[in-house]
Amino acid sequence: MVSAPLTVVHDSVPALSVVAPLYNEAQNVRPLIEWILQALQSYEGSYEIILVDDGSRDGTWGEVRAAAADPRVRGLRLGANVGQTAAMMAGFDHARGEVVVSLDGDLQNDPRDIPALVAKLDEGYDLVCGWRQRRQDKLLLRRVPSWLANRLIKRLTGVPITDNGCSLKAYRRDLLQRISLYAEQHRFIPALSASAGARITEMPVRHHARRFGESKYGISRTLKVLVDLITLKMITTFRSRPLLGFGIAAIPAMIISLVFAALWVVSLTQFGPEKASALVFPGAGLLAMGVAFYLFMLGLVAEVALNSERGNANDIPNAWEVR
Amino acid sequence: MSAQGILMEPISDASTRTATGTKLISVVVPVVERADDLVAVYQAFARELDTRPEDYEFLFIFDGRFTPPPELLEVARKKDSVRLLRFARAFGETAALRLGIEKSRGDTIITLPAYFQVQPEGIRLLLEAAGTGADMVVASRSPRLDSWLNRLQSRAFHSIVAGVSDQRFHDMACGVRVMRRPVAEALPLYGDLHRFIPALALREGFRVEEVSVPQHPGDARTRVYRPGVYLRRVLDIAAFFFLAKFTEKPLRFFGLVGSVFLGVGAIMSVVLMVQRIEGQGIANRPALLLAVLFLALGVQLMGLGLVGEIIVHLRAPHRRAYRVRERA
Numbered sequence: 102m103v104s105a106p107l108t109v110v111h112d113s114v115p116a117l118s119v120v121a122p123l124y125n126e127a128q129n130v131r132p133l134i135e136w137i138l139q140a141l142q143s144y145e146g147s148y149e150i151i152l153v154d155d156g157s158r159d160g161t162w163g164e165v166r167a168a169a170a171d172p173r174v175r176g177l178r179l180g181a182n183v184g185q186t187a188a189m190m191a192g193f194d195h196a197r198g199e200v201v202v203s204l205d206g207d208l209q210n211d212p213r214d215i216p217a218l219v220a221k222l223d224e225g226y227d228l229v230c231g232w233r234q235r236r237q238d239k240l241l242l243r244r245v246p247s248w249l250a251n252r253l254i255k256r257l258t259g260v261p262i263t264d265n266g267c268s269l270k271a272y273r274r275d276l277l278q279r280i281s282l283y284a285e286q287h288r289f290i291p292a293l294s295a296s297a298g299a300r301i302t303e304m305p306v307r308h309h310a311r312r313f314g315e316s317k318y319g320i321s322r323t324l325k326v327l328v329d330l331i332t333l334k335m336i337t338t339f340r341s342r343p344l345l346g347f348g349i350a351a352i353p354a355m356i357i358s359l360v361f362a363a364l365w366v367v368s369l370t371q372f373g374p375e376k377a378s379a380l381v382f383p384g385a386g387l388l389a390m391g392v393a394f395y396l397f398m399l400g401l402v403a404e405v406a407l408n409s410e411r412g413n414a415n416d417i418p419n420a421w422e423v424r
Numbered sequence: 425m426s427a428q429g430i431l432m433e434p435i436s437d438a439s440t441r442t443a444t445g446t447k448l449i450s451v452v453v454p455v456v457e458r459a460d461d462l463v464a465v466y467q468a469f470a471r472e473l474d475t476r477p478e479d480y481e482f483l484f485i486f487d488g489r490f491t492p493p494p495e496l497l498e499v500a501r502k503k504d505s506v507r508l509l510r511f512a513r514a515f516g517e518t519a520a521l522r523l524g525i526e527k528s529r530g531d532t533i534i535t536l537p538a539y540f541q542v543q544p545e546g547i548r549l550l551l552e553a554a555g556t557g558a559d560m561v562v563a564s565r566s567p568r569l570d571s572w573l574n575r576l577q578s579r580a581f582h583s584i585v586a587g588v589s590d591q592r593f594h595d596m597a598c599g600v601r602v603m604r605r606p607v608a609e610a611l612p613l614y615g616d617l618h619r620f621i622p623a624l625a626l627r628e629g630f631r632v633e634e635v636s637v638p639q640h641p642g643d644a645r646t647r648v649y650r651p652g653v654y655l656r657r658v659l660d661i662a663a664f665f666f667l668a669k670f671t672e673k674p675l676r677f678f679g680l681v682g683s684v685f686l687g688v689g690a691i692m693s694v695v696l697m698v699q700r701i702e703g704q705g706i707a708n709r710p711a712l713l714l715a716v717l718f719l720a721l722g723v724q725l726m727g728l729g730l731v732g733e734i735i736v737h738l739r740a741p742h743r744r745a746y747r748v749r750e751r752a
Contacts, residue, residue: 155746156629162750169752176752180629181590187745194744281740284672328679331726332733343734347727354723381708385716392720399727403734410738 116146120192123206128313130164140212156182210269211307218271227276227299231269231306258292296337298418347400354393361386449480452524456487460539468544488514518618537599546637559630563600565639588668629747678729689718
């Protein structure tokens with residue numbers, strides 16, 4: 102089952118890789134390519150564009166194949182629809198440039214921002230996040246939940262990024278090799294990068310309304326994002342010391358059990374031991390203590406899992422030389 | 425299993441060829457649970473494969489209580505293309521299939537039950553379909569000769585699986601399948617997951633086709649199992665369902681169930697607290713105990729989900745959810 106991400110060695114390695122995941126975006130492929138090529142005319146280094154077809158059911162792959170006639174364009178077709186995060190990972194794994202830029206395949210991001218993002222990266226950052234100005238999405242369904250989620254993420258992780266959901270980002274390759282995204286973690290790239298020791302900044306980028314096709318997002322994901330945030334907190338804060346996380350979670354349970362113990366003592370002294378009602382308090386107290394004990398044990402299990410995976414690249418935070 | 429396949433190159437046609445330059449088909453026959461006259465099975469299917477240009481080999485894997493019949497031993501002694509492997513104890517069909525895949529050498533692998541489930545000529549239909557680009561071709565017994573009871577059981581099973589799969593399969597219990605070697609090697613086979621092979625292959629990003637194959641009359645008897653067998657099936661389905669939906673995000677499952685417990689527990693606690701403030705005693709109310717129990721269960725489920733998330737996170741660098749089918 103296990104195989105390390107592969108690196109493809111080619112004769113000419115481009116300096117910049119632009120990665121765009123596509124799902125049922127047949128109409129958008131050609132305009133996207135033209136737009137990116139045009140935007141990168143001013144870029145002096147060599148570059149490649151990687152289009153990832155995430156198991157589309159329309160003619161997306163045919164369009165990608167046609168676009169790949171240009172030597173600067175490469176296409177990947179995935180076997181099944183695996184979602185935006187995994188599709189982006191496919192692009193990242195096949196990207197050869199020292200700098201990688203990701204953007205949406207739906208023309209809502211503006212490729213003309215790419216050179217500026219890359220320039221910003223060269224100022225000494227590992228990750229530059231786009232920050233969509235004048236967002237062109239539905240207010241209630243997209244922008245309000247997104248605003249709330251961003252506030253929550255900032256609050257929970259302390260990473261000062263205003264717009265986590267913007268796909269237009271520039272990464273240093275070194276960083277991408279340290280973060281392994283799965284499930285729906287593309288939203289948490291800044292937080293996960295920060296926990297890997299990356300230097301992060303953001304800059305304003307343009308945003309356009311959708312021209313073709315339909316948005317693949319809906320409001321139903323809000324609850325899922327909330328659950329994912331708990332996970333995010335756990336893995337960014339307690340990844341290398343899970344016992345501490347579970348230990349902290351056990352404290353309230355411990356306090357509750359002590360409160361019940363106190364109530365029991367009070368009711369015992371006030372009403373005397375012959376009252377059977379006093380049994381409820383020790384019962385509830387013991388349950389709460391059981392929870393505290395159980396959480397502590399779970400923390401130990403997590404430590405075992407961690408220990409069996411040590412040497413994992415994710416464990417070593419990134420650092421840079423100071424001159 | 426995986427929502428997380430392996431990072432894999434597109435399936436190439438580079439194949440292991442035999443000395444004569446023809447391709448090799450490996451037929452893997454797990455001898456578990458039920459076996460007909462194995463020599464008859466071998467001869468019937470070998471006759472069909474003789475009509476094909478490819479060379480073939482047969483691997484019989486004997487599980488636990490089954491021993492190779494002397495006639496088959498005789499055949500194996502005479503022919504190099506028939507190999508017999510034997511487990512020391514019962515490991516089950518999944519393990520037998522895995523062993524067969526590992527020990528086989530062909531670039532095409534056929535799995536075959538140890539009894540006549542389909543008519544032997546069906547194998548040709550499958551191989552022809554496999555030649556047109558599918559990564560895996562599975563047989564679907566049709567028309568079915570067996571009783572409505574069998575069919576009802578099968579329908580129920582497939583409807584449930586269809587709920588988490590992108591493609592509806594009609595006969596996953598049929599053990600006759602043709603697959604390319606990379607597919608066979610990528611299948612996350614363990615436990616009793618052999619029942620879900622087509623759905624697993626689909627999840628791994630392979631193209632799976634179903635081909636109707638006439639059922640063998642010997643396969644048509646009504647099957648009613650002991651209650652324990654049905655219980656195990658239900659657990660199999662539950663395991664598959666969980667794996668298909670939550671392997672990459674266990675907290676979404678445990679968190680959901682846990683938050684229901686937490687919610688009920690919290691509401692009960694609040695109600696009790698209000699009643700206490702209004703002057704009712706709560707110390708003699710078992711409801712208090714129940715509320716605390718629910719809260720405790722909720723916290724425990726959340727905790728379990730988090731441990732799951734930590735394990736998934738730790739494995740992430742080694743694993744990819746996608747498979748590249750084609751490049752341009």
